[in-house]
Amino acid sequence: MSYQHPSQCPNILWIGVDQMRADYLTNPDIHTPNLDRLRRQSTLFRRAYSPSSLCTPSRGSMFTGLYAFTHGMGTNCDMYHALNRELPKPEQLLHTRLQNRGYRTGFTGKWHVGTELGPVDYGFEGMNVSGYGDLRQDEGYQHYLTENGLSYGSILNPWFANPNQQTLQAGEWNGPLESTTTYYLANYSLDLLDDMARSRKESGQPFFLTTQFWAPHGPYLPSPEYVGIHDRASIPQWENWPDDYTGKPRRFHRFVRSFFSDLPTAWEGWQQLIGLARDYTTMVDEQIGRLLDRLHELGLADETIVVFVSDHGDMQGSHGLQDKGYMYEEAHRIPLMVRCPGQHEPAERDQLVYNMDIFPTILDLTGQNVDDELDGKSLLPFLAYEGAETPGRADLYLEFHGIRYLRTERGLVTEDGFKYIFNPADDDELYDLNTDPAEMNNLLADGATHPRADELRQRLIDAARRSNDPVQDCIAKWFGQWRNYSGQPDVSSMHEFAGS
Secondary structure (H helix, E strand, O other): OOOOOOOOOOEEEEEEEOOOOHHHHOOOOOOOHHHHHHHOOOEEEOOEEOOOOOHHHHHHHHHHOOOHHHHOOOOOOOOOOOOOOEOOOHHHOHHHHHHHOOOEEEEEEOOOOEOOOOHHHHOOEEOOOOOOOOHHHOHHHHHHHHHOOOOOEEEEEEEEEEOOOEEEEEEEEEOOHHHOHHHHHHHHHHHHHHHHHHHHHHHOOOEEEEEEOOOOOOOEOOOOOOOOOOOHHHOOOOOOOOOOOOOOOOHHHHHHHHOOOOOOOOHHHHHHHHHHHHHHHHHHHHHHHHHHHHHHHOOOHHHEEEEEEEOOOOOOOHHHOOOOOOOOHHHHEOOEEEEOOOOOOOEEEOOOEEHHHHHHHHHHHOOOOOOOOOOOOOOHHHHOOOHHHOOOOOEEEEEEEEOOOEEEEEEEEEOOOEEEEEOOOOOOEEEEOOOOOOOOOOOOHHHOOOOOHHHHHHHHHHHHHHOOOOOHHHHHHHOOOOOOOOOOOOOOOHHHHOOO
């Protein structure tokens, strides 16, 4: 069965979560009944990546279909440092295309693609929370609590990553589910969904609604109804925990010692943190279920594209690390699935894809031209049930510009399962994900050579050139190609001093 366009333009419900590991969709020990239900009706992409393992750049890429070094939001916009505080070219945002197509466009939840301006400032309907967003301070949320006689107290049993109760990692929400910001966000989204459904039925106007949950991004704060749903003692130790960083870049030693100095040193501690993260995921799963149920109750399920995705992953103790901002699989791999109108059977794909492919996919599914200028590519060829053998990308190019401090890293993941990580200020890394999926054995450690290394370096250079990466010349010269692919003059070159 191939995808068929509905007689009308399809609606789009894009459900986003923040910082969810890819394996949360496929691990039977994690209680996510609503995502499991959606998965049984969707195409699941098992090798989906974020181009950058950080909130602002990855969200900017999802909403524009461009690499972060192209859309300009290379780092988080609001903490430590920022390459940009606001999106330089808001006309690149997806919803402008859909509005020109006649869509109502709504946004609720986490934005984080600018510190002062939110989605409503750019023309969305809905919630206008700028920066990372603290919904607890939102007037609408405070009114909701008062109106419903709800309240919450200080976090119970908190876990901190640093001395003197700094950097909260997890704890227990001190109030009922209905008092959480996650529940309030779902309520807000349901109201907007109802209103858009009325427009659809009265005038035929299609809608695009994205709900971007802050959960399960840390601090992991499940409400009492969910605390303990997952048995801590049965959480198996990660294959890459502990990691003494033998053969890894030297910065890991200092980072773990200096920034996250109070992370657990025993697996039992990590089991507690991971257990709370999983409980928190179950809590957001129930709110996702409410959105899916309402879509069905409104009679719109078979004329609505449903997308589920995370912006990036989460380390959760893998390699002894927490949070994100690493080139490792746990931080870059994401859950991604798409349900087309009328799809009632599951499909799974192993092609390499990005979450920024959602933009061109929506253009394709709504009958619009997909620009060659976009870095993302449409997933439509893989959404047909017979699309399993459709060729995908030969490799994915990954970027990182720093968190807490500026740094340049680039990565390349190949279709046949190799990963090269370019660290210009440190040692490079090469992993065979087929035999070493935990990325414990750097094949370039201590100056070692590998038969694939030169080929992968050339592919990294080629990917930087294709994407017009600002550091393409740096990458080429680090690998011995003393050419200026960017076309910019090099005053240190003898060619610049040649006579006329």
